[in-house]
Amino acid sequence: MIAQKQVLIVEDNEINRMMLREILSSEYSVLEAENGQAALDVLKTNRADISLILLDIVMPVMDGYTFLSIIKADAVYSAIPVIVTTQSDRESDEVAALSHGAADFVAKPYKPQVILHRVASIIHLRETAAMVNQFQYDRLTGLYSKEFFYQRVREILLQQPDRSYDIICSDIENFKLINDIFGVPAGDKLLCGVADMYSELVGEEGICGRFNADQFACLLEHQEYTDQLFVQAEAQLNALSNTKSVVVKWGIYPVRDRATSVEQMCDRAFLAAHSIKGQYAKHFAVYDDNLRNKLLREQAITDSMEKALAEKQFFIYLQPKYTIQDDRLAGAESLVRWNHPEWGFMSPAEFIPLFEKNGFITRLDQFVWVETCKVLRRWLDQGYQPIPISVNVSRADVYQADLADILLRLIQKYSLPPSLLHLEITESAYTENPEQIIHTVGNLRELGFIIEMDDFGTGYSSLNMLNKMPLDVLKLDMKFIQSETAKPIDQGILRFIMGLARWMNLSVVAEGVETREQLERLRDIGCDYVQGYYFSKPMPCREFEILAQSLESQSTGRDVREEDRDDCEEDSGVLLIVDEDSEYRRLARETFQCGYRIEEAENAVQAIRCIVKHENRIAGVILSLSLREEGGFAVLEYIQKEKKIWNIPVIVSGPQDALLEEKALIMGADDFISRPYTQKSLWKRLARVRAAAVVRERERRLHSEAYRDYLTGLLNRRGLHVAEEALRREEGPFAVYLFDLDNLKEVNDKLGHAEGDRMIRDFGSLLRAHSRETDILARYGGDEFAVILKRMGSEEAALRKGNEICRAFRDNCGRGKITVTCSAGIVVCRETEMSVEKMLARADEALYKTKSDQKGCCCMWKG
The missing domain is CATH 3.30.70.270 (Reverse transcriptase/Diguanylate cyclase domain)
Known part of the structure; x- marks a missing residue:
């Protein structure tokens, strides 16, 4: 039943109150007060329920005007509407009542239908106004909603x-x-x-x-x-x-x-x-645009993640873990990588935090678990010595009710012992809901999984809570290690952690080890395992397997037997055996034919022809230095000169001669083996130099990526400064250009960043087409490009070249819904000692003049 609205009658005449009560009681609940003071007392206890006040003006104790003034000045009561009742029907009295805040005026004697109609109208208006006010204004602060x-x-x-x-x-x-x-x-x-x-x-x-x-x-x-x-x-x-x-x-x-x-x-x-x-x-x-670009980038990543998972753009890398006492390979950490078809390799620091926020991290983690289990199963099937791999379990994973079931089904599907799959759970996850996570992780540990606390040293675990946690391994945070090991005097915290770990029967892994000094300090205080760039960066699974086989063969000293050959992948590339002795070639062919396509050569000419023919597939070269007319050194020289094959692993053989060995190594050989040698030794050496070549190539790619703009493939600012060192050794003059793409911001805003990126890529391609391989091309900023053309003798020639590039861009790349041109400032410099920054500053002055006078062309710096 809906409660009746309340009306307060303030009237000193009892008969008048009775009449009003009779009129209103059929529709409303009625309260009464004989004067203004009594009405205030009623309001104190009933203000929230009173919808309207009927007020007489002439009363003892407190008259109606005084009462009106008091309640309209008080925010608590001011919203309650008041109808004034009086025997006078003079206009001046009505104006006086309304000016004091009354909502309406009713003359005596009372007319029931008029009273009811006006009361209902005023209450309705008040409720409507309250609803509008509630929509428009915040209740607490009074600001707009x-x-x-x-x-x-x-x-x-x-x-x-x-x-x-x-x-x-x-x-x-x-x-x-x-x-x-x-x-x-x-x-x-x-x-x-x-x-x-x-x-x-x-x-x-x-x-x-x-x-x-x-x-x-x-x-x-x-x-x-x-x-x-x-x-x-x-x-x-x-x-x-x-x-x-x-x-x-x-x-x-x-x-x-x-x-x-x-x-x-x-x-x-x-x-x-x-x-x-x-x-x-x-x-x-x-x-600004940086934040806008960040937002668009995050949205693009979010839009791509489902498709990326379906199209297998994600894959895993493995980072080795070593025992600290003898540097023995003891395990690996599985890390996700993303190779986007358009953006290339993406930093995990860019997409992992985003996936943690949007919840996609749980699906990505499960993908990593599956891929890691596949790798472990393959190793077991191929007879490799199994080593454990740790995978990350995010906070979102831990709060899944069926986490234990998911992991249990996974290891059962691939027939793996749970102890081979280590679960890394970050320390901060333990502090959010300790009871739940302790229960969940305790179940996993009972099933046989090894539990590692990741990033230990960054969270806020109490010692009491740490004692309750189901753990097997403490993994020290990278920043914590790097900062603490840099303080030779103060090793107290690390020693305390090691002592705590020993007391709790926990192993300790230190990640992020980058220097020999850090390694020695960790070894000194009794750390168990280490990983980091000092030993190896994360690498593709196949590279890790080559490394593991190499280290295993070195530690076990195995002969090359049939079972070893069975472990080889079929056709891992072309292995070139260059030797004048047919018996040595035969033995090497029998040793390696299980895993490689074997090509043979008996002299330098045949060897180089074979390298040219198979340059993209050469996996290694076994090269004799006893070829006629120092043909072995001719092959070495050819390999080092060719950019495409400089990293081919080369093992050279010859008589035991220190000077011969030194010369071969200086010319780029990876290893030297003295004759006579055993096939076992040759097999081990090839495995080692191939693993080293893989690491070398990966580091070269990473180094190259660090100096290249991801969108155009041109140098970035860092790469430009590195190129400056080589430029100082060149003979001038140089023409230095600073190009700027006009109206690109309008393209980004109206057509989207994908269209803007396309124009940037097209301009990068155009610069390559209009320059020589020896010239320096760099993306200097968002829409700015720095170009240094070597041996540009005159200002006229430099200006001609600049206008040629601007015209080609306008005609071939800049036409679309929005016209985009490029402008350039040019400086011709004959001082080889002048810095690139100074040359570009002058070019920037000329560019400013170009854009002020006429966009889409070039201007020469005149000083």
Whole structure:
């Protein structure tokens, strides 16, 4: 049953009160008071339920005007509508009542239908206004609600097309913690303080709104912002909350493109604020193209992840783990890699945090588990000595109810002992819900899995909690290791951890070992296992298997028997045996034919012909230095000169001669074996040099990638500075160009970054087509390119070349929905000692003049 609305009658005449009660009681619940003071007492206990007041003006104790003045001045009562009743029907009395805040005026004697109609109308108006007010305004702070803020911003931007505006949004870091520690009333007081601060900031020139919880936004006219403005605001809030724990981050979105929705504008301002969360002394951030590009990049990654998993763009790398006492290979860590068909190899640091946020990490982790189990099964099937591989189990994985079932089904499917699959769980995961994770991980450990606590030293585990955790291995955080081992005096913390691990019967793995000094210190304090770039970077599974076989053969000293040959992959490439002695060639062929396609040569000419024919498939060369006319050295020289084959593993053989061996190694041989030699020794040496060649090539690729722009393949800024060293040894003059793609920002904004990236790639290809291989080409910035053309003798020739490139781009690449041209500044430099930065600074001056005078052409720097 719906409760009746309440009406308060304030009337000193009892008969009048009775009449009004009779009229209203059929529709309403009626309360009565004989004067204004008595009415205030009724309001104190019933204000929330009273929908309307019928008020007489002439009363003892407190008259109607005084009562009206009191309740309209009090925010608690001011919203209750009042109808004034009086025997006078003079206009002046009606005006006086309305001016005091009355909603309506009714003359005596009472007319029942008039009274009922007016009471119902006023109550309806009040309820409608309350509903509108609830929609438009935030109940706690009185600021606009989110939806009404959006509406008002749209109206202002439409009404003021010539004014520049900014949207400022803010977020209080760890606001929930403030509520938990100081209580909800303190949190509400702080939020009201933020609202007051915003109102003060915008004054009469802007509007403010509260979105939810601790998120606020305002629109105000554009101005220059300083840290001081936001520092003062934060200090004001800390004073209000009686604490120094309030940290606020502001994001600013300058309103430039009014076609963008207001919702998106606010999202971008919040994105700017979120970009500086956790950064000390960084109070505000302005939304710019970098943040926009980051957002678009994250969206592109999210859009690609499902397809990438389906198309097997993800795969695993293995990073070796070694025992610290004897450097023996003891295991590996399985790490995911992503080779995107368009973007190439992507850094895990870019996509892993994003997948952790959007939840895709659970599917990716399960993919890694499956691929790792496949590798372990293959090793067992091929008879390799099994070594354990650890896989990452994210926090999202741990909270799956069926985690143990998933892993158990997996090892059962591949018939693996659980102890070969180590589970790495980060320390921070244990601190979020310790009881649940201890229970889950305890079940996994009972099933036989080995549990490793990853990143130990970065979380906040108490010793009591650490004692309860089901663990087998502590894995020390990389940064922790690198910082602590750099302090030779203070090794106390690490020694304490080692002692703690011994007391708990735990093994300790140190990751991120990069120097000999770190290794020796870890060995000195008793660490068990190590991994890091000092030993090896993560590598593809096949490279890891070659390394493992090589190390295993060295440690066991096995002969090359039939069972070893059975382990070889069929046709791992072409193995070239170059020897004038047919018996040596025969023995080598029998040794390696199980795993390679064998090619033979008895002199240097035949050897080089074979290398030319099979250059893309040569897996190694076994080369005799006893060929006629030093033919062995001729083959070595040819290999070193050819870029495509410089990394082919080469084992040279000859009589025991220190000078001969030294010369061969200087000319690029990977190993020297003295005659006579055994096939066992030759087999071991080839396995070792092939593993070393794989590592060399991987490091070369990584080095190259570090100096190359991922989009165009040209040099990046770092690569340009490296090229500068070689440039100093060249003879001048040089023509130095700084090209800039005009209108590219408009393309990105209107057609999308994919179209902008296409134009950047096309311009990179065009530069290659209009330059020599020895010239230096670099992507200098987003849409800027630095080009150094060597031996460019005159300014006229340099200017001609620049205009040729600009014209070719305009005609072949820049035509589309939006015309894009390129402009260039040029400087011809004859001083070989002048730095590239100085040359580019001069070219930039000329470029500025070009863009000021006429875009799409070139200008020469004149000093």
